[in-house]
Amino acid sequence: MRIAFDLDNTLIRNDFDFPLARAKYPLLQRMLSTQLLRSGVQELFAYCRQQGWEVWIYTTSYRSSFYIRKMLWTYGLRADGIINQARHNKQVQVRSTKHPPTFGINALIDDSKGVELEGQRFGFPVVQIEPTNTAWVMTVQTQLQQLASAR
Numbered sequence: 001m002r003i004a005f006d007l008d009n010t011l012i013r014n015d016f017d018f019p020l021a022r023a024k025y026p027l028l029q030r031m032l033s034t035q036l037l038r039s040g041v042q043e044l045f046a047y048c049r050q051q052g053w054e055v056w057i058y059t060t061s062y063r064s065s066f067y068i069r070k071m072l073w074t075y076g077l078r079a080d081g082i083i084n085q086a087r088h089n090k091q092v093q094v095r096s097t098k099h100p101p102t103f104g105i106n107a108l109i110d111d112s113k114g115v116e117l118e119g120q121r122f123g124f125p126v127v128q129i130e131p132t133n134t135a136w137v138m139t140v141q142t143q144l145q146q147l148a149s150a151r
């Protein structure tokens, strides 16, 4: 499977102060002044890798893919693909905030209920995660496992 993670309010703090993970390379992180990521991100990426799944980032922000790669790098993480708003605008033909099927993405992890509704409308799976969900790692794993076994 190809899994994509949203950034704002899912992996990056925005409106809600969820706990942050410690960067793997804190000095590098300070040098690059990249944003910190949500606690549990390493576990989830590792989990997806163990299953043999690809891990992508899908954000409606205009952060460059270079910035996103640097940010992940400070955590020792890597993305197989990155979609920002610019790439979305270029490639997506559907009138939807996000459209994972355009990129062959099988599941999107996102805090947005609007995106979840678009998923129902256009027929793509969204694992909607509240920023307040402290057990989000387990919620994501359980739901991805269900999606994987339903395939």
Ligand SMILES: [Mg+2]
Residues within 6 Å of the ligand: 006, 007, 008, 009, 010, 110, 111, 112
């Ligand atoms: Mg979001």
